[in-house]
Amino acid sequence: MFALTNVLRDYPWGSATAIAELLGTEPGGGPEAELWMGAHPDSPSVARTPEGPVALDALIAAQPDAMVGADVVASFGARLPFLAKLLAADRALSLQVHPTLARARQRFADEEAAGVARDAAGRNYKDDNHKPEMLYALTPFEALCGFRPCADAAVLFQAVADAITEAGAQVPELLKLVTTTLAQPMAEPMVIRSAFEALIGGAEASRELVELAAASLARQDTEGGLDAALRTVVELSRQYPGDPGVLISLLLNRVSLQPGQAMYLPAGNIHAYLSGLGVEVMASSDNVLRGGLTGKHVDVPELLATVDFSSTEVPLVPPRTTGLGQQVWEPPFAEFALQRVELAPDGEPVPLVQNGPLLVLAVSGAVLLDSPRGDMVLPRGGSAFVPAVENPVMVHPHVDAAGQTSVVFAVTVAG
Numbered sequence: 001m002f003a004l005t006n007v008l009r010d011y012p013w014g015s016a017t018a019i020a021e022l023l024g025t026e027p028g029g030g031p032e033a034e035l036w037m038g039a040h041p042d043s044p045s046v047a048r049t050p051e052g053p054v055a056l057d058a059l060i061a062a063q064p065d066a067m068v069g070a071d072v073v074a075s076f077g078a079r080l081p082f083l084a085k086l087l088a089a090d091r092a093l094s095l096q097v098h099p100t101l102a103r104a105r106q107r108f109a110d111e112e113a114a115g116v117a118r119d120a121a122g123r124n125y126k127d128d129n130h131k132p133e134m135l136y137a138l139t140p141f142e143a144l145c146g147f148r149p150c151a152d153a154a155v156l157f158q159a160v161a162d163a164i165t166e167a168g169a170q171v172p173e174l175l176k177l178v179t180t181t182l183a184q185p186m187a188e189p190m191v192i193r194s195a196f197e198a199l200i201g202g203a204e205a206s207r208e209l210v211e212l213a214a215a216s217l218a219r220q221d222t223e224g225g226l227d228a229a230l231r232t233v234v235e236l237s238r239q240y241p242g243d244p245g246v247l248i249s250l251l252l253n254r255v256s257l258q259p260g261q262a263m264y265l266p267a268g269n270i271h272a273y274l275s276g277l278g279v280e281v282m283a284s285s286d287n288v289l290r291g292g293l294t295g296k297h298v299d300v301p302e303l304l305a306t307v308d309f310s311s312t313e314v315p316l317v318p319p320r321t322t323g324l325g326q327q328v329w330e331p332p333f334a335e336f337a338l339q340r341v342e343l344a345p346d347g348e349p350v351p352l353v354q355n356g357p358l359l360v361l362a363v364s365g366a367v368l369l370d371s372p373r374g375d376m377v378l379p380r381g382g383s384a385f386v387p388a389v390e391n392p393v394m395v396h397p398h399v400d401a402a403g404q405t406s407v408v409f410a411v412t413v414a415g
Helices: 018-023 056-062 070-076 103-112 150-166 173-182 188-200 206-218 226-237 245-249 300-305
Strands: 002-007 008-011 032-040 046-051 051-054 082-089 095-097 133-137 140-146 250-256 261-264 271-283 289-292 318-322 326-329 337-343 358-364 367-371 374-378 383-386 394-396 406-412
Touching: 018 103, 018 271, 032 103, 032 358, 046 056, 082 358, 082 406, 095 226, 095 245, 103 300, 133 140, 133 337, 140 261, 150 173, 150 188, 150 206, 150 226, 150 245, 173 188, 173 206, 188 245, 188 300, 206 226, 206 245, 226 250, 245 250, 245 289, 250 261, 250 271, 289 300, 318 358, 337 394, 367 383, 374 383, 394 406
Parallel strands: none
Antiparallel strands: 002 046, 002 383, 008 032, 032 082, 046 051, 082 271, 095 271, 095 289, 133 261, 133 271, 140 250, 140 271, 318 326, 326 337, 337 406, 358 383, 358 406, 367 374, 367 394
């Protein structure tokens, strides 16, 4: 087992305190948006070994069968197939979508062949992997996820038109177009795509419509009476003035996760995290195609070719309970499963679900990780990489928990 030092990313949308409060560390004084735990080459964790600190991707590459297991190597190559993050959002992240594995491989190869620098602002694909995700809420967590049915979206856009009329302004042609489009008797994905394209391609007309819509809705929200989706327009407009993603949000499901709930995000699912603290687990990739709520590069043709325009219910993941205070979330992806173990101070040890390698993070109390090859005390805020050869691993409450309930999260490959 190897204790880890992880990379903290300071994106401007991050909370200044949420991750530090969870882990019992001192805040750094600026935004602390994402704590990366894994072996992605852009920000690999560093393992403490007897020979000194070693980047986790290099450690795995040197002994792949021992570190991740022969079965994992056969399925995913000589690398850790998942990446875990603590994500703390004080304001909205970009509206985004992730590609299929086939598209990621092809487009990454295309950009490599074209000589596009991997850190170029206009580059779309940072690696050759897909990025299916799951988000587990540690606090109340707000998000946009997937498209709502056309009929529901039409009601919201009509409410925007009514608010503009009540404010004494003329309803812009772009809004009329979107509202009319959503009522068309065509296949729903075609209708949603047409409305989406009109908004994202509207340029100055979109910017003006966003500003007018937000101002008109804000006039109606003096007593907090707006629908949550309409209030989101007002809130997002304050964060990203004139951005087409503000009104695209009305095409999407508005999601409020409670602590302990999780949702998964397959390829093609357009989404945006709005606020909250969560554990995010994904295939090990950083491929993001943005569609709004950002000042970064937006490649509209590539975005349109990647988005799944079908309407969908929010894809929640119910946990499986194994007993002894252990829950497991298993989304329909081969790369990862997430587990949470809660241990009373005098509780029995719990065997961690382990299919190959494990990443373990303690968020409350202290625990003892025990395998046939050794053991390790993991304090609150500590994390560890457990190689495939150290199986099975038991997690015990530790005397350092001082009477506290201990909570750990662990990520492994899906069974």
